[in-house]
Amino acid sequence: MSIPSSPDRSGEAYVDTSSLDEFGNVIDAPSRPSITPEPGSLVAGTYHVERELGRGGMGVVYRARDTWLDRTVALKLIVPTWDDALAEQKLQQEAKALATLRDQHVVQVYAFGRHGRSYFFAMEYVAGRSLEAILDDYRQRQSFLPQHRALTILSRIADGLDAAHARGIVHRDVKPGNIVIEEDTGRPVLIDFGLAQQSSDPDPETIEGTPIYMAPEQAGLGADGITVGPWSDIYALGCVAFELLTGRTPYLDRNIVRLLQAHQRAPIPLASSVRPSSLRSMRCSLARSRNTPSIGIRAA
Ligand SMILES: Nc1ncnc2c1ncn2[C@@H]1O[C@H](COP(=O)(O)OP(=O)(O)OP(=O)(O)O)[C@@H](O)[C@H]1O
Ligand SMILES: [Mg+2]
Secondary structure (H helix, E strand, C coil), X not given: CCCCCCCCHHHHCCCCHHHECCCCCECCCCCCCCCCCCCCCEECCCEEEEEEEEECCCEEEEEEEECCCCEEEEEEEECCCCCHHHHHHHHHHHHHHHHCCCCCCECCEEEEEEECCEEXXXXXXXXXXXXXXXXXXXXXXXXXXXXXXXXXXXXXXXXXXXXHXXXXXXXXXXXXXXXXXXXXXXXXXECCCCCCEECCCCCCCCCCCCHHHCCHHHHCCCCCCCCCCHHHHHHHHHHHHHHHHHCCCCCXXXXXXXXXXXXXXXXXXXXXXXXXXCCCCCCEEEECCCCCCCEEEEEC
């Protein structure tokens, strides 16, 4: 059996067209200065910072202790080198989107506040690891997530997305790095609503998201009149399904423009063509139509 190699992580960069050269290759962005607070410090007189959990394009997430309520929380702080007003607005938008949702597969927000020049929100701490880290472990061991586990994760995250969509919220960055699996219970939890928007909002002028999971309409390449909507999250979940089942994402290309074009018009890969032996009972492929919004998973 041939084992697929790790997906090309360069495709995970956010698409900021100012960071692409004329051929669509990523130009390395200057690194941002690191951000306080240090472990051991107190944020907003309440949260005792324990350790960093992760950082991405916009924020840093810490594990902390709420000293009033005596419980562990996760704190997300915005990187303060950004335009402060925009940073505050983006973080608040993320916290507000979470505040409208109540689902066991969507992380719960507790509070929003200010820390020096920076803003933060406190949320439920999910004790576990990201699905991306778990998948990386399987890839390193040259094995696969068991199929029943993959299907459970997918259906639970689909439930979480359903709850968001029912409130008119589109996540726009569904990917393994934004799913945390709780260690004790196996509960998958969708996090990082940093790009979330209301379905009724017009699409932003810049392309935002993660190219290897991005629906054509999110890259501005949808069929006429098709804008980002719940279907775009379902497409991304389809890409995650493909990766969970085969160990690799459906389209791989270091060049972001070619990668986005592949989502739009390359032949749709069948999971069973990448990993035939274990997928006899289930053939899963991405589905795409020129006339209807993109739909992620098709049983074939
Ligand atoms: N509530 C949480 N509980 C446990 N771990 C978390 C939680 N929120 C985030 N993490 C960890 O921190 C990492 C980064 O979180 P998140 O994706 O929200 O931030 P980000 O990627 O910096 O944000 P953005 O993508 O908006 O720049 C996650 O991959 C996860 O490992
Ligand atoms: Mg993230």
